[in-house]
Amino acid sequence: MNEWKEDDELMPKKRLFYSCLILGAAIVVIIFLVNQRLAVEAVQISPDSIRQYVDETGTVKSKQSQTVYLENSGRISSLEVDEGNRVQRGDLLLTINPVDLQMMELSVKQAGITYQSALQDWEKAQNLFETGAISKTDFNNLEAAYKRATASLQSANLELEKERKGLVVRAPLDGVILQRNIEINQVVTSGTAAFIIGNTQNLEVDADILADDVVKIHPGNQVEISGQATGGPVLRGVVTKVASMAENIVSSLGVNQKRATVTIDFTGDKGLLKPGYDIDVRIFTQTKSKVLTVPASAVFDYQGKNWVFIIQRGRTQLRQIEKGIENDDKMEVVAGLTAGDWILIKPDNTIKERIKVRVVK
Numbered sequence: 001m002n003e004w005k006e007d008d009e010l011m012p013k014k015r016l017f018y019s020c021l022i023l024g025a026a027i028v029v030i031i032f033l034v035n036q037r038l039a040v041e042a043v044q045i046s047p048d049s050i051r052q053y054v055d056e057t058g059t060v061k062s063k064q065s066q067t068v069y070l071e072n073s074g075r076i077s078s079l080e081v082d083e084g085n086r087v088q089r090g091d092l093l094l095t096i097n098p099v100d101l102q103m104m105e106l107s108v109k110q111a112g113i114t115y116q117s118a119l120q121d122w123e124k125a126q127n128l129f130e131t132g133a134i135s136k137t138d139f140n141n142l143e144a145a146y147k148r149a150t151a152s153l154q155s156a157n158l159e160l161e162k163e164r165k166g167l168v169v170r171a172p173l174d175g176v177i178l179q180r181n182i183e184i185n186q187v188v189t190s191g192t193a194a195f196i197i198g199n200t201q202n203l204e205v206d207a208d209i210l211a212d213d214v215v216k217i218h219p220g221n222q223v224e225i226s227g228q229a230t231g232g233p234v235l236r237g238v239v240t241k242v243a244s245m246a247e248n249i250v251s252s253l254g255v256n257q258k259r260a261t262v263t264i265d266f267t268g269d270k271g272l273l274k275p276g277y278d279i280d281v282r283i284f285t286q287t288k289s290k291v292l293t294v295p296a297s298a299v300f301d302y303q304g305k306n307w308v309f310i311i312q313r314g315r316t317q318l319r320q321i322e323k324g325i326e327n328d329d330k331m332e333v334v335a336g337l338t339a340g341d342w343i344l345i346k347p348d349n350t351i352k353e354r355i356k357v358r359v360v361k
Contacts, residue, residue, distance in 0.1 A: 058207035062198030074098035118149035231272035
């Protein structure tokens with residue numbers, strides 16, 4: 001009986017002990033949670049340099065190129081060169097079997113007969129006119145007929161000479177056959193663009209830039225040229241010309257865009273590039289030194305303004321900024337921050353103001 005009585009007396013004490021123990025543990029957990037800091041990535045900003053640029057795709061072309069047009073109609077009877085062949089000025093490119101050469105030869109022959117007849121009539125008329133056998137009017141008519149026959153014969157001979165000259169097409173300059181547009185035995189017409197010949201050593205790049213970006217570009221801007229076609233290294237160039245007007249160009253996605261052509265010259269090695277190759281160009285439009293910059297990922301838009309999260313006394317705080325030039329990686333800050341501020345690098349939707357944070361590397 002005494003033992004039961006002692007147990008009854010101890011029970012309230014045990015309950016109090018365990019209650020205090022649980023309460024203490026809860027207080028510890030609450031204190032821990034209250035003081036728990038969210039781990040974030042942050043960077044302390046300091047004066048830096050930044051380069052603004054425009055990225056686009058360009059096409060390599062020859063500075064010295066010429067399209068060879070055919071002067072005659074007919075059938076291609078021989079074709080002496082192919083794309084990639086090197087030629088010198090005067091080299092034979094092709095020959096043409098004209099469809100109307102015989103007709104022109106007949107025209108010359110007929111014009112010659114008419115000329116001889118008119119010449120004889122005019123020579124006789126001179127003697128007859130001197131003796132008064134024919135009138136002044138008849139003499140003038142025969143003289144005019146002779147002059148017309150002379151002009152017709154000269155014209156027919158010139159056309160025949162031109163036709164025969166066009167039977168053989170030769171290279172107008174030294175270079176490489178960049179493009180061939182005709183085939184052997186093909187029937188062609190006068191004015192057909194048969195070849196494009198160019199100098200593969202004297203190269204430049206044309207890039208069609210969006211109108212919104214081209215206003216930032218000026219002759220003298222430095223350029224980086226890259227891509228698989230370069231053979232590996234990044235090549236260097238400089239903007240030499242910006243088109244004075246933009247044109248409507250339909251993109252590969254079918255979007256109508258306003259673009260202007262920017263011409264770029266190489267300032268060093270051209271690598272393995274050839275005319276017609278597509279490459280990537282990065283045109284540097286502005287460079288600034290000793291300015292404050294923040295990672296591009298740190299800036300977000302809210303109600304049409306630019307904001308970042310800074311860390312002050314271990315807590316997050318919103319800060320509105322004014323940005324200057326920018327690129328894919330970072331932005332210049334011209335107002336709103338000072339050197340030494342800590343900035344969250346990649347704030348997400350879970351970040352709010354006044355959150356306790358700790359910086360992790």
